[in-house]
Amino acid sequence: MSESLPAIFLTVQLALVTTLILFVIGTPLAWWLATTRTRLKPVIEAVTALPLVLPPTVIGFYLLILFNPGSAIGGLWVRLTGDTLAFSFSGLVIASVIYSLPFMVQPLQTAFERVGRAPLDAAASLGASPLDAFISVVMPLSLRGFITAGVLSFIHTVGEFGVVLMVGGNIPGRTRVVSIALYDHVETLDYAAAHALALGLVAASLSVLVAVFLINRRYPVHAG
Amino acid sequence: MPDRTLDIDLDHRRGGFSLKGAATLPLTGVTGIAGPNGAGKTSLLRAVAGLDRTRGNTIRFDSETWQAGPSFLPAYRRRAVLVFQDSRLFTHLSVTGNLDYASRRAPPGGHGPDRAELIDLLQLAPLMTHRTADLSGGERQRVALARALSARPRLLLLDEAFSALDASFRQNLLPALRERLAHWQLPALMVSHSAREMAVMADHVLPVENGQIGALCERDAWLAGSEGGSKAGDEPGAVLTGRITGHDARLHLTDLRIGEHRIALPGLTELVIGSEARLYVPARDVTLAVDAVDGLSVQNRLPGTVAAITDRRDTAWCDVELEVATQRLCARITRAAAEALVLKPGDTVIALIKSASLAPRQD
Numbered sequence: 001m002s003e004s005l006p007a008i009f010l011t012v013q014l015a016l017v018t019t020l021i022l023f024v025i026g027t028p029l030a031w032w033l034a035t036t037r038t039r040l041k042p043v044i045e046a047v048t049a050l051p052l053v054l055p056p057t058v059i060g061f062y063l064l065i066l067f068n069p070g071s072a073i074g075g076l077w078v079r080l081t082g083d084t085l086a087f088s089f090s091g092l093v094i095a096s097v098i099y100s101l102p103f104m105v106q107p108l109q110t111a112f113e114r115v116g117r118a119p120l121d122a123a124a125s126l127g128a129s130p131l132d133a134f135i136s137v138v139m140p141l142s143l144r145g146f147i148t149a150g151v152l153s154f155i156h157t158v159g160e161f162g163v164v165l166m167v168g169g170n171i172p173g174r175t176r177v178v179s180i181a182l183y184d185h186v187e188t189l190d191y192a193a194a195h196a197l198a199l200g201l202v203a204a205s206l207s208v209l210v211a212v213f214l215i216n217r218r219y220p221v222h223a224g
Numbered sequence: 225m226p227d228r229t230l231d232i233d234l235d236h237r238r239g240g241f242s243l244k245g246a247a248t249l250p251l252t253g254v255t256g257i258a259g260p261n262g263a264g265k266t267s268l269l270r271a272v273a274g275l276d277r278t279r280g281n282t283i284r285f286d287s288e289t290w291q292a293g294p295s296f297l298p299a300y301r302r303r304a305v306l307v308f309q310d311s312r313l314f315t316h317l318s319v320t321g322n323l324d325y326a327s328r329r330a331p332p333g334g335h336g337p338d339r340a341e342l343i344d345l346l347q348l349a350p351l352m353t354h355r356t357a358d359l360s361g362g363e364r365q366r367v368a369l370a371r372a373l374s375a376r377p378r379l380l381l382l383d384e385a386f387s388a389l390d391a392s393f394r395q396n397l398l399p400a401l402r403e404r405l406a407h408w409q410l411p412a413l414m415v416s417h418s419a420r421e422m423a424v425m426a427d428h429v430l431p432v433e434n435g436q437i438g439a440l441c442e443r444d445a446w447l448a449g450s451e452g453g454s455k456a457g458d459e460p461g462a463v464l465t466g467r468i469t470g471h472d473a474r475l476h477l478t479d480l481r482i483g484e485h486r487i488a489l490p491g492l493t494e495l496v497i498g499s500e501a502r503l504y505v506p507a508r509d510v511t512l513a514v515d516a517v518d519g520l521s522v523q524n525r526l527p528g529t530v531a532a533i534t535d536r537r538d539t540a541w542c543d544v545e546l547e548v549a550t551q552r553l554c555a556r557i558t559r560a561a562a563e564a565l566v567l568k569p570g571d572t573v574i575a576l577i578k579s580a581s582l583a584p585r586q587d
Binding site: 118119121122123124125126127128129130132133136137140141143 | 273274275298299300301303304305306308310312313314315316325326329330371372375
């Protein structure tokens with residue numbers, strides 16, 4: 001088990017950082033999608049949902065090419081940080097953010113659409129600026145959406161495999177996350193270690209989901 | 225015309241709906257906005273509130289330009305607070321939380337409604353800790369009104385804001401609110417379907433019909449049905465203004481002095497002695513007598529002079545306008561009765577008003 005600890009720490013760290021970044025990126029994106037009237041909306045929605053349907057290896061493949069130090073983005077990163085994006089933790093974070101984006105954006109967009117214009121009009125009329133109204137009215141009324149989005153993004157990042165394998169490889173302590181460690185154990189026929197990790201993942205995911213459903217039941221937010 | 229005015233010139237189109245016309249509204253007292261459903265009354269309030277950003281609208285509040293051409297002052301900087309028909313309380317906050325939300329964003333200092341005053345006016349004390357989800361429709365409207373006033377608006381916009389209140393509460397609230405609005409020097413625009421609400425609250429009435437803004441008229445002229453507004457034309461009425469001189473606790477009546485005369489009314493027991501009361505008297509509830517009559521249950525009798533008689537074409541009715549103690553009263557009687565009594569302008573008559581018709585009720 002102790003040999004699995006670095007992989008577990010790395011996974012939790014990756015999922016946390018990814019979820020935090022997704023909150024920052026996903027909240028304005030979801031708000032924009034929930035309120036925009038542009039004709040481009042279906043296109044942007046489709047692009048946002050793309051990671052849901054694409055094989056993770058496809059995303060991983062393109063990211064690997066982008067992260068190549070010979071490419072514009074990969075080269076810029078090397079010049080800025082002195083490190084390559086491919087096979088690094090930073091690369092994993094970027095890949096995870098893209099891969100888990102729909103799990104953040106879609107619950108938030110649904111929550112924002114349920115809140116609707118009505119309470120915003122009331123807040124504006126009472127003197128709340130748009131940002132003020134978003135923080136003081138939309139966010140509390142969308143609390144369940146935020147919890148769901150955060151948990152789904154976190155769990156989905158923990159569970160990713162194909163993208164990580166393509167972009168991060170399998171470097172212990174650097175890019176070897178739990179799902180890949182598990183794959184390794186099976187490859188080497190170390191079923192005991194594989195069981196421990198698999199069961200751990202199932203138990204952790206299940207308890208997080210149960211906690212979310214409990215919270216949602218106990219603190220229902222009456223929207224509308 | 226008062227010097228401070230709200231000038232609106234709307235050219236609003238959305239989908240198949242349009243609202244057009246211009247008006248200059250006084251920024252004193254209450255201006256009623258009347259018209260049938262779908263006429264554009266709510267759109268007018270939303271345009272003034274800054275919640276609809278339709279190009280082509282021009283709105284000026286006193287010397288400030290709120291909207292003209294491309295320039296647009298956003299709703300949150302207008303301090304023209306709209307009380308929505310559906311209340312729109314914040315469901316994640318308690319009643320106190322909703323009031324705090326508004327008062328925290330109100331400009332500091334100055335004079336305006338304070339919390340205790342609003343709790344008293346709208347009888348919110350037992351509701352303060354409630355969750356908004358547990359309130360009835362009428363309670364929500366009371367909280368929404370208190371919340372709007374807590375924001376210390378410069379202009380209050382009321383969209384059917386009293387429709388869910390129970391009748392006896394409304395009967396007492398409206399005169400008290402009117403008095404408070406005058407005290408705070410807070411002008412209001414009020415959309416209402418109720419001639420009674422118009423009569424008690426409004427000083428002027430702006431008719432809106434079929435997406436067209438009509439001409440602003442005096443409340444009494446509008447109520448008498450002589451100007452604009454189909455509703456009042458069908459159901460004329462008049463306002464009597466009197467001073468409250470006493471309450472009779474045993475008989476549950478309030479004494480009101482109108483000029484030399486006095487009448488007794490039910491349902492006004494909350495009003496302070498000495499204060500002014502406005503009474504809406506629908507024309508159909510006024511009976512005329514040419515001589516003193518005995519043995520009638522109707523106690524409220526006001527002598528007056530016939531000012532004008534208007535036949536309602538193609539109906540059995542005519543409207544008799546009376547002058548009573550320098551005020552106007554309107555009676556709707558049949559043309560047959562007018563002929564039988566040989567009524568003509570200048571005749572002295574006695575107007576009989578049934579107290580029950582002045583009692584609070586849903587309308």
